[in-house]
Amino acid sequence: MASSVCYKDRRSFLSIMRLEAASTLPHKMAAQFCGGPEFSPHKIAVQCRAFKTTRLIISRLLQSIGNIVIAVIKKSNSVRLLCGFFLTSLAAQRLIVFMFDISECTVRIARPEDKAGLIEISRHIWGGTDYLPEIVDRWIAEPWFYVCEYRQKVIACLKLSRFPDHVLWFEGLRVHKDFQGKGVAKLMNSEMMHLARRLKAEDPQLSFEFCTYYKNLESLALTAKLGSVRADAFFNLEKRGVHRAERPEFISEPDTSIFANYPTYLPLNWHAVHSRPESLEYICEHAELFKTPNSIYLVGKVGEPCITFLHPPGKHLKEDLPYFQYFFGARKHISVTLSPLFRSYLAQMYSMNFYFWGEDREEVLNMLVFTLP
Secondary structure, three states: OHHHHHHHHHOOHHHHHHHHHHOOOOHHHHHHHHOOOOOOHHHHHHHHHHHHHHHHHHHHHHHHHHHHHHHHHHHOHHHHHHOHHHHOOHHHHHHHHHOOOHHHOEEEEOOHHHHHHHHHHHOOOHHHOOOHHHHHHHHHHOOOEEEEEEOOEEEEEEEEEEEOOOEEEEEEEEEOHHHOOOOHHHHHHHHHHHHHHHHHHHOOOOEEEEEEEOOOHHHHHHHHHOOOEEEEEEEEEEEOOOOOOOOOEEEOOOOHHHHOOOOOEEEEOOEEEEOOHHHHHHHHHHEEEEEOOOOEEEEEOOOOOOEEEOOOOOOOHHHHHHHHHOOOOOOOOEEEEEOHHHHHHHHHHHHOOOEOOOOOOOOOOOEEEEEEO
16 A cells, blocks of 8 residues: 555655665654655555565566476476477576576586586677687586586586696686576586685695786676786787688797797786796697798687787788688788787787777787686
8 A cells, every 4th residue: 555655645656665775774864865745664564565576576477377387397398398489498597597596506626518608608708700600619628617407408608728837727707697696606606616616725826816907897796896906918919811721830849938028927818827938838739930031920629819029029020921821711800919018019910901800909918817716
């Protein structure tokens, strides 16, 4: 009854929300907040209780109806066929998302049958250019690739990998677009940190590290709460591909000279290893060093290709572009990574139509490496 007075007087759902907020305020402040002295603390409390009770009843009723519908569909072939168009399509997905309850999520090791669900997640990551489909089979075969399952649907994933020099690398955090902003990423990070700490108990020297884009705000916010600290950063640029591609000459046995301009971390695509002799074996297995008539470069084998400049860009850089294109395919965009020591060479990169990706194309160290406590 009391809530109906508010709807009549205010004609909007907003009034109810204001009453709910005002229930915690002193008498005069509450009256002013709600729009008049007729809203006493008692009236506010009564209306808020009525509203909260109604909201709870509706929420539980919808959840019960949804559970019944899903149970009937699972058990009855005839109903499944009858509702096939409606409740097994977008409508069913909307219902599942609407009734999402994170307590029903299960974080577990990925299995081969999860591949289709993981590829579905990747279709909406980075504009559909995510590298996950290219390595999903490999990750499923490796240890510590986890997924989050909700009502028989894979909705998220996260990978832990062992890197040289006692590093446990966090990568591949993905959340299905329909379940973003619902605490799923936080759940995955929390579960992986529990696993990481168990592994650290076996290897006390283990460090936790990851790499991300500087505008990946959700990931940065989540990991900041875990105490992440920036350890290094690089420039990542792109340009349109060129028409010609040429196979470069590969270098089979790199030495520590490749760390000369990367004193702390050496980026291998969107991964990074410590710039130490212990990393050389890993680099041989997971990256390729190649040389052109003008310089020496590196490209990682895992994920989306990205050329790392081991030396500053030379004046003949344009001649090296066909060798870069070899790793990306005909006319596809070229991606490169530069040490922060090469900042003074950015103007030269701009003159060759390299650019920082993003709407504002801000000149900034946009590939960030972090450590976790």
